[in-house]
Amino acid sequence: MPPPIGKPPRSPRAALEPEKVPGPRRASARARHPMVVFGNAIFTLLVIITVAIGGGLFIGKQKFDQPGPLSDDKIVNIPSGYGVKDISDLLQREGVIDQPYVFFGGVMVLKARGLTLKHGEYKFVKHASLSDVVETLSEGKVVQHAFTVPEGLTSEQIVQRLLETDALSGQIKEIPREGSLLPETYKFTRGMSREQILGRMEQAQKRVLQEVWARRSSDLPSQVQTPEQLVTLASLVEKETSRDDERTRVAAVFVNRLKAKMRLQSDPTIIYGLTGGKGALGRPIMKSEIEQATPYNTYTIEGLPPGPIANPGRASLEAAANPARTKELYFVADGTGGHVFSDSYAEHQKNVAKLRAIERGAAAPAGTVPADVAKPVETPKPPEAAKPVEPAKPKSGARR
Template sequence: MSERPPISPRSPRAALEPEQVPPPPRRSERARNPLVVIGNAIFTILILLMIGAGVSYYYGKQILESAGPLREDRIVNIPARAGKRDISDVLQKEGVINVNPWIFIGSVYALKASSDLKPGEYLFQKHASLRDVIGTIVEGKVVQHAITIPEGLTSEQIVARLSENDIFSGSVREIPREGTLLPETYKFPRGTTREQVIQRMQQTQKRVLAEIWERRNPDIPVKSPEALVTLASIVEKETGRADERSRVAAVFTNRIRQKIKLQSDPTIIYGLVGGKGTLGRPIKRSEITAPSPYNTYVIEGLPPGPISNPGRASLEATANPARTRDLFFVADGTGGHTFTETYDAHQKNVAKLRAMEKQIQNDTVEPAEEAQQPAAAGAPPAAADGSPTAGTRPPAAKRPARPPAPAAPAQAPARQGAAQSTGTPPVVQR
């Protein structure tokens, strides 16, 4: 057992003094190197930045992907030349987002979309997140507005419809040539110019006409695509029923083959009013026999051009008419038509229709004061028999037949189609 070293005696004063701790060892020369100090500082800063980035990423992801405030789908228009702050204000005003503008701007930069925000009209889905909102604007998938152009309108009427529609901009320099626009349902974004709409309708018409002309029956007596459009425009104005178009087309093609005048009322009306489309009154007797390039009671064959813009169905029906020998058709009183091959059979059908109309007229007795009341607003003008005037495809419009009987005095109103029943011989036997 080793002996402890002897403890040297301390004076009472020395015993009261604290014991001295040895100084810490001096840092090595390497630790005191400035490069090491700077490196440690940089490392510390990097650690702090990584922690900050992680926290920012977490909260940024929450902001970008959290459900937005929209309670239902909403269409919002982002104006042209709007800055990021302006876009943020519009979205906030419309209730699409509920974040600070600087957060929106920061999110745009975070998604690398600062130069890709496109103006336009956008549909934002219910509860769309901020990421979805920015993505929608970046993709530029603007709202497409559907516009339907009815078959049988003239080019002037179509331009008038486009002018009344406020989703389009600009004006149309000139009325397109009749028959060069295809009536159909189109979709356009807000702000599309009216000239662009016209150009698209013309391009579509050219494409569709080329396809139909390629598939036409080679036996039809129509020798050019332009003539096909002209005949189809007459078919379009004569019937609005899909199941009758090819048969009406057959009547006209049979008449052309046999060199019989087409005798179509809509051609007379077009010759009188042109692109305005509607006459607003019954055709007069004098107008049926008046010379006109469009009066198919006077001229042989087709008029010089289309009288409307026919739709795809009428073009197809005219290119491939029904295989019949019909030469006449007349309203059957139920919205359709009766077709016949001979004039005698046609006359019998006309007599049936007149008898039906006479019975309806006898059964319908209106008080004089009611008869004097003006027509309902927006209703088309009516002929003497109460049927709409031509231009609205009346179910009882006059149909191809033999040449008209001698005309009455020049200003006497002619019958508005086979539906007319007055007891006097019809102007044109339908």
């Protein structure tokens, strides 16, 4: 093959020698400047750091959102004054989290965005992620406890229950006035003071009493002319029956007796006079105690007792404010948890006889009256006439 045009032919020996390749161009003096070299190094380092941080955040986000170690729901109390590290250690000890460093790092990142962790008692759900835990702590989703007050407890009994509730704090300076607390369920957070709960109960009672009093019947007896007297009447209704369908009829019996100048003869007033509001008597009422004079014993005093014998609920307050329109003067237990009502003494005696037949076979100890006794019966007569008291009869539905 002829040699390429324009290029001189090479001898065989020259053809065997390697061709000379031009060497690399030497960098300019500017490219070799120390500042440029340093800048390149810094840029490279920043790229590496950015990639590392991005990768770390990606991995951390995955761990932050993955299910946690809790095998079941758990409540943990975060004390006031705890920092992020303290909270992290506590949650790890309680088994809520198993990656404290991820938790700590995540909180630090979120704190830069304004997040704060709040102390209190929290419920962490089963397998809560670190993200769930932080959300719970930052939103202050504290556990709500419930303190339930049944209708018919005395103020002293309510105070005792408050003192037995460990989630509350502080002492109680004095027993609230009888009838001034509204039986209800009250929500609270751990650490709330017992005085605060009492204050809420008193405010609730004032509000309900004001509402009920404004809607009272215009035909109440002269002995019930103030809200305080209404509470007293309602407390008797509360202690005599626990059935909603009987409250207005029980209230009517008391109202009719007040109008007829008859003694109320309510057994719970005997117990309150004997115990001073400390609670149940714990034994049957003795016959001698029926005749024992106390300021509250409505077998021996005229009209209403000097004050409430318990804390009545809204239903009993409403029943006392608007009793049923009946002529009934008596009621006795029917043996099934309710009562039988009657207008006349003769009819009442028949109802008592039926109850005695049901009870036959359960003899009471000598000299006592069964614990669930109804008020002794009597016939209406002028106020100045003596009112004979007959042996007490059993009464169900009354709460002592």
